[in-house]
Amino acid sequence: MDISTAVFYLIALITVGSAVMVAFSRNIIYSAFALLGTFAGVAGLYVFLGADFVAAVQLLIYVGGILILIIFAVMLTHRITDVEITNRAAGRLPGLILIAVFLFLLIETVRETPWAKVKEVVYQPTTAKIGDLFLSHYLLPFELASLVLLAALIGAVVLSRKEIRE
Amino acid sequence: MPGFSPNELSSYLIIGAILFALGLFTVLTRRNAISVLMGVELILNSANINYVAFSHFGSGSADGQIYAIFVIMLAAAEAAVGLAIVLAIFQIFHSIDVEAAQTLKE
Numbered sequence: 001m002d003i004s005t006a007v008f009y010l011i012a013l014i015t016v017g018s019a020v021m022v023a024f025s026r027n028i029i030y031s032a033f034a035l036l037g038t039f040a041g042v043a044g045l046y047v048f049l050g051a052d053f054v055a056a057v058q059l060l061i062y063v064g065g066i067l068i069l070i071i072f073a074v075m076l077t078h079r080i081t082d083v084e085i086t087n088r089a090a091g092r093l094p095g096l097i098l099i100a101v102f103l104f105l106l107i108e109t110v111r112e113t114p115w116a117k118v119k120e121v122v123y124q125p126t127t128a129k130i131g132d133l134f135l136s137h138y139l140l141p142f143e144l145a146s147l148v149l150l151a152a153l154i155g156a157v158v159l160s161r162k163e164i165r166e
Numbered sequence: 167m168p169g170f171s172p173n174e175l176s177s178y179l180i181i182g183a184i185l186f187a188l189g190l191f192t193v194l195t196r197r198n199a200i201s202v203l204m205g206v207e208l209i210l211n212s213a214n215i216n217y218v219a220f221s222h223f224g225s226g227s228a229d230g231q232i233y234a235i236f237v238i239m240l241a242a243a244e245a246a247v248g249l250a251i252v253l254a255i256f257q258i259f260h261s262i263d264v265e266a267a268q269t270l271k272e
Contacts, residue, residue: 061238061239110180148243
């Protein structure tokens, strides 16, 4: 087994293991920090898939932005020392059975499908290609995305401000 | 393990499937609104893995990566608005248990 395969196994293990912790941890702080492992592991998978720009974006936005937001929300809404179990879950057993069957079906489908064989994998920088596509073929979605972000920004401010009653 | 190596499409799809199942489990069973949002993030990540994997092993064009970037962008917007709603719910109900918030106003 060469080194890149070993690294791939390690990244897959970190990704899945952290996701298991997100789903099963009894403490919400542990869940939030395990999410960090999942996001970073997914960024590693993107590197293996030759998507350098997406990997950087994943690190910047997910790890640097969304995760910080989530940890902020956890810290702002929980009196963590007050309660024993901060991360309550209900209906675990039926959920687990359902998910096990579902996962089995998905994995069987993936394994049974005859995917086309891989051609020679070439790793090349993708940033210029993505930039070209954004400003040519995907121009309208790109502009719409900026509108959506503006709406989300204003919406978040309006929702989270304190209402002043007179 | 056969069929599980960095050069196989199916290994990425299996990781994506596991992440999706765990995210769905989180959304279904958690009673904490922030945990439900974490489950949604897991699901979005699994979809992104599939996008990028199919783009890499398929035509080789960057279209799948563009879609992945759009999904990441929408996830950021969703997290901002979702967590703002969670904070507003916490201010009104003093709990973010999704079963506690049953009414549309105080």
